[in-house]
Amino acid sequence: MTARQLSWTLRRRVVALLAVVGVLLGVSVAVEIAVAAKNREHIHTLLDRTGPLRIQSQELLNVLVDQETAVRGYAVTGDREDLEPYVQGAEREQQLYRSMEPLIDVHPALARELGTVKAQAADWRRTIAEPVVVATERDGTAAGQALITDQARQRFDAIRASVAELQQGILDQREKGADDIYRTSSILVVLLIAAALVVVVAGAVLLISLNRMVVRPLTSLAEQIREVAEGDYQHHIAGSGPPEFEQLAADVDAMRQKIAKDLAEVREARESIEWVNSQLQKQAEELVRSNRDLEQFAYVASHDLQEPLRKVASFCQLLQRRYAGQLDERADQYIAFAVDGAQRMQRLINDLLAFSRIGRLTTGFTEVDLNKVMGDVAGQTESARQYAAAELTWGELPTIRGEEPLLTNLLANLVSNSIKFRRPDVPPKVHVSARLVGDEWEIRCQDNGIGIEPEFADKIFVIFQRLHSKDAYPGTGIGLAIAKKIVEYHGGRVWVDTDTAEGTAIRFTLPALPEDLEAARAAEQQAAEAPAAEAPAAEASDAGKPAAAADPAVEGAAGAEPPRQGGSRAERADDASQSDSTGGVKETVT
Template identity: 70%
Template sequence: MKPVVGGWSLRRRVITLLTVVGVLLIGLAGAEAALATRNRTQIDVVLNKTGPLRVQAQELLNALLDQETAVRGYAVSGDPADLNPYQAGLAQEKSRIASMRTLLDDFPQIDQELRAVEERAEQWRQSVAVPVVATTEQNGTTAGQALITEQARQQFDQVRAAVDDLQQEILVAREKAANDVRGSSNLLVVLLIIAALVVVIAGAVLLLSLDRMVIRPLIGLADQVREVADGDYQHGIATSGPPEFLRLGEDVDAMRQKIASDLAEVREARERIEWVNSQLQKQAEELTRSNRDLEQFAYVASHDLQEPLRKVASFCQLLQRRYAGQLDERADQYIAFAVDGAQRMQRLINDLLAFSRIGRLTSGFVDVDLNKVMGDVAGQTEAARQYADAELTWTELPVIRGEEPLLTNLLANLVSNSIKFRRPDTPPKVHISARLVGNEWEISCQDNGIGIEPEFADKIFVIFQRLHSKDAYPGTGIGLAIVKKIVEYHGGRVWVDSDVPVGTAIRFTLPALPQDVEAAAAAAADQPDEPSAQGDAAADDASPDEASAPLPKQSAGADRPDRADGSPESGRTGDMKETVG
């Protein structure tokens, strides 16, 4: 049954919960900020206002006491120096009153008490201090002391009482400010506790909601998916929870259905593949039997067929030598046809045997120096080159992994073909070169012969395929087929390059050794990123082989001298050409 998707989504629920919690926390944070500001103001009152006011009130009292003591002392001694504390106390009194008034903007009651102290102090000075000082100066100490009566003492006691009231008022204000600080601090702690409770409650609600809406549905979905994974692909998947999980369950079930459908197709395909494999096995057994028959045929062709064919050819040649000119012209022609047919049949059988043995009779791959191979090829084709006045040259060739006899046969076939298909009015020139392309060596055999039309480029590698009559160019038509099979046996490919102006260029690839690829990569990394314009021009003017393989040239031509021991010389001599005589 398909679940009904509805209600609030998980995202909406989480966002709503986080929004409510966020609003509460922001409100609490705002309240705490305002309360903290208020608390700082109250602490400022305690520390920077009421505290200094208490100290200054005490200093004010000390200044007044200094004035009263100085007046008494002067009345007794009559010494003007005794009035210095009076003047200093008077100045200190004015300074302290002025300083206290700067702190009384928020304390009108304290300001009122300070004014009372100031008025009573001024009354005492006018009624007691000034008359005593003036009388003592004019009439002496006795007259001055007479003015210091009990009434004068009571009058100063009133000043002292006013200062006590001031200090009491300051103390009341300080206690009130301290109580406000304690109250705001306690409220701040309460708000912090409330915020912590909000976070804890929100976390608990979120955890419970996740457990009910996420974890449990996920566990149930995982259990059902595990059943499907164990092989029960027909088990329908249904889930509960918010709409996202319902849609997820639908998607997983759709995937299960798709997997079940694909598995059914895979089973059908596997059954078909098993049937095809059984047919292939039968065909492989048939091919194995056929290969055995072919091997038996090759044995018969190389022994049983060759022997009578040699006899036919030998006796035909004897007839040709003994009775040539004794019979009529037609008989000589018939004998020549028989000799030529027998010889061509021998060559055809030998070429077929060579073609069938490629890759079947193997000696294993080894490191082969193609320069040495070209020396052997030069020796094998020496007679043909001398007859055609041909020149064979090659640049420095690489070392590759392969079978040396097959590679020798490969290059000998290419060189022989180039010499065979020459232009009658031009001495043949054959050049073998190599260049590294990626992780392969591209080897080219280019000549100045008659060339190959592009439409026939693919046909020349087909066995027994000939583009000319056997009278014009003799041969069995199997040489390039052998070349193609040897190249493919070594993991390469072969083709005809039709973009050469003169002659034919047959190119083939062979896998390069890892050290050659690494050396080429290192050399490329050492070269500058932007070559000079002169270098670019030189590269553009050079031919493809010269641009890609600027290597020392070696040659084997029709006029090369022999070494002292009579063997042909084919060593590397830089750019100096060597020829074979």
């Protein structure tokens, strides 16, 4: 093959082969169509012309014979009825001429012979038949028989001979037409065989070409790819065959090179990651040990500090009671400072101990009804609410999985802070509501207190972080840190809603139960199916919307000190103390 042929693409080769086969088949089809048309014409001539002509020529002979017989019989008997076949035969003869002439005009020789028969028959009637009929009618049968001579019979025999020649000519045309049909049919068969041979040869050539140009190169390429797939990424992939396959092999080899390069980088990265993972594992183990030691230290320290603190507080209180008024005023002030410091240290230690126990000492998760929890919270905060004339309300709250003591502590801290950080001369109002957001319940504790500036929203959850002085708002500043740890222990998150127009809104999320999610989906589907139906007032239950308020809440957290003054935003900003989720300083009530 030449270099030009070797550069042909597979598409070009296939197109060239199909073009040659198409041309051959097209020529064959064209010839077959022409031969088939000729064959159909021969069949038409044989069936629609020659066949009827043969039958009508025989009938023509019979009609002429009937006329001659009728004339001879009439001359013998003189009976007019014997002449009837002559009259009918003459009419039928003319009909046959009219029928045969359109069929025979394509054969000039037969047309001339038919004209000869027609002329001879007409001359016979004029010179023989009609004179015999007239003579018989006028002069009797003897006169008519006298006209029927040998010459008359010879003239009719001439008509017979002409009709026989016509029939023979028609028979010759019929045989010629049959030969033409046979010949054209044979040609059609030959052409069909040739077309079949073209198809078979083209198929064989195509099969051989595909095997040579497609199958072999593809098999070779597949074998090389398998070698690479088995791990020999350095094996060079070479292509053969048409240019497309060579290009494909080049592309696959380029991909192999890129994969080999990426694998080398991956190996290096994996080794680096394994080293980093080993370091991280060591650090994680060290962090676990450190956290365990820290928790143990906080727990032990808080316990170990209790005894000396109790002793200090007890003796300071004893000094205060026994020697109050016996010393000077400055000594009484110093003793009061010592008693207050010891008591505050006890509260700090107790809060730190409570903080360290969250998630470490667990009773296991159960289904907790937050409505019942709020009832307990209302009881715990009753004294503080009565002191501050506070109002506590809540909507329909969900049932979630968690630890009831921790959740009670969480809500009690939020409600206590809302009552503590109130505005002066404004009765506190606290409302707790819930709504379903996605697959979580979002709980909202809203109050009308002093609020919190957005820039301090993240600081209030830091342990011992305060935004006010302890004289403005009592407490240790660990309440919201405990609340945050409880929420995160239950798989949620907590934040301050800074978009509240008045007071403070603390929001936190808790995972919803599967049945609540299914009920919410069913409600949404029902609402979609009946959009015209009036939606009932939804309580913050399955639909996730807050409902009407339940009980007025009772005030105060058990054991909490009532706030001595309202405090302002400016005061909270000046102090680095912890802020309440409802807008004031938050602390754990002990």
